[in-house]
Amino acid sequence: xxxxxxxLLTMNALTIxxxxxTYDNSIKALNGIDLTVxxxxxxxxxxxxxxxxxxxxxxxxxxxxxxxxxxxxFDYDLNTHKEQAKxxxxxxxxxxNFNQFxxxxxxxxxxxxxYGISRGEALKRAEKYLxxxxxxDRRADISRxxxxxxxxxxxxxxxxxxxxxxxxxxxxxxxxxxxxxxxxWRFLRKLNEQGTTIILTTHYLxxxxxxxxxxxxxxxxxxxxxxxxxxxxxxxxxxTFLLTSVQPLPSxxxxxxxxxxxxxxxxxxxxMTSEQNLNQLFSELTPANIEVESxxxxxxxxxxxxxxxxxxxxxxxx
Ligand code: ADP
Numbered sequence: 001x002x003x004x005x006x007x008l009l010t011m012n013a014l015t016i017x018x019x020x021x022t023y024d025n026s027i028k029a030l031n032g033i034d035l036t037v038x039x040x041x042x043x044x045x046x047x048x049x050x051x052x053x054x055x056x057x058x059x060x061x062x063x064x065x066x067x068x069x070x071x072x073x074f075d076y077d078l079n080t081h082k083e084q085a086k087x088x089x090x091x092x093x094x095x096x097n098f099n100q101f102x103x104x105x106x107x108x109x110x111x112x113x114x115y116g117i118s119r120g121e122a123l124k125r126a127e128k129y130l131x132x133x134x135x136x137d138r139r140a141d142i143s144r145x146x147x148x149x150x151x152x153x154x155x156x157x158x159x160x161x162x163x164x165x166x167x168x169x170x171x172x173x174x175x176x177x178x179x180x181x182x183x184x185w186r187f188l189r190k191l192n193e194q195g196t197t198i199i200l201t202t203h204y205l206x207x208x209x210x211x212x213x214x215x216x217x218x219x220x221x222x223x224x225x226x227x228x229x230x231x232x233x234x235x236x237x238x239x240t241f242l243l244t245s246v247q248p249l250p251s252x253x254x255x256x257x258x259x260x261x262x263x264x265x266x267x268x269x270x271x272m273t274s275e276q277n278l279n280q281l282f283s284e285l286t287p288a289n290i291e292v293e294s295x296x297x298x299x300x301x302x303x304x305x306x307x308x309x310x311x312x313x314x315x316x317x318x
Pocket of ligand 1: 025049051052
């Protein structure tokens with residue numbers, strides 16, 4: 001009994017081994033990915049556009065065929081037990097893909113029908129999930145008139161109708177305003193606490209930071225980071241400033257004690273750790289003969305994270 005319990009605790013919701021995908025146009029979207037997501041985890045898949053995230057999700061949800069490698073969803077191998085594996089997964093794709101002229105209730109009820117769920121049970125679930133996602137009052141409306149945030153929530157309700165053990169969301173809050181985004185986060189967090197394993201891709205670092213315990217970062221079809229979210233965020237405890245110089249910057253310039261990157265003739269990027277301050281930076285700029293015209297912080301933290309981690313990886317490999 002104790003051993004069974006242990007097994008349950010350590011079971012993987014997803015095990016990906018040596019996954020490769022080459023599309024018909026010879027684009028190598030995935031170059032051999034290994035990844036495990038534990039049952040109960042809240043997992044972020046991050047990476048720049050074109051990195052291979054949607055391809056990986058497509059393969060896991062049986063929408064795209066892998067060129068090589070294996071995928072296991074809980075105990076079910078996609079190669080041998082595809083239907084069972086599919087039944088474990090709820091997918092919220094990026095594109096809105098329901099019939100916009102159908103009433104909301106029909107959309108979720110039909111989904112339950114695909115999974116052979118009785119009408120009575122389906123209605124109970126529809127009330128529960130549409131209700132929790134603040135859509136129950138709109139159940140008789142056609143979905144075309146819904147706001148973007150409502151459509152995204154409808155996609156989530158639909159994906160939950162067969163109560164999957166693993167919910168995969170591809171950019172669930174893209175373009176949704178911050179208040180609705182936060183209410184979606186609360187919903188997803190509760191769902192995760194109740195036992196559903198969740199994997200999401202996002203463009204908002206804040207989203208991954210708020211929700212996810214573990215993270216994989218994909219770049220050019222490879223996993224370059226697979227770690228706890230907290231460890232990855234620690235790498236970000238550096239602020240980056242962009243300085244515009246009055247005179248052109250020398251090509252091989254350095255600033256004592258600071259990590260710098262020359263962006264162009266007049267722009268210098270400077271990293272500042274939590275132990276350093278701006279006074280120290282400016283006192284080093286004068287002896288280096290740099291007169292600063294203006295300064296701004298570099299704001300896109302997610303892009304910054306990718307660049308930093310991808311640079312480190314490239315350096316290690318060269
Ligand atoms: P991401 O979701 O990280 O933006 P994708 O998985 O969508 O990345 O894309 C990875 C690469 O595969 C990109 O170069 C993209 O152009 C290519 N790609 C994606 N889907 C297809 C497809 N159906 N046919 C051909 N190439 C594709």
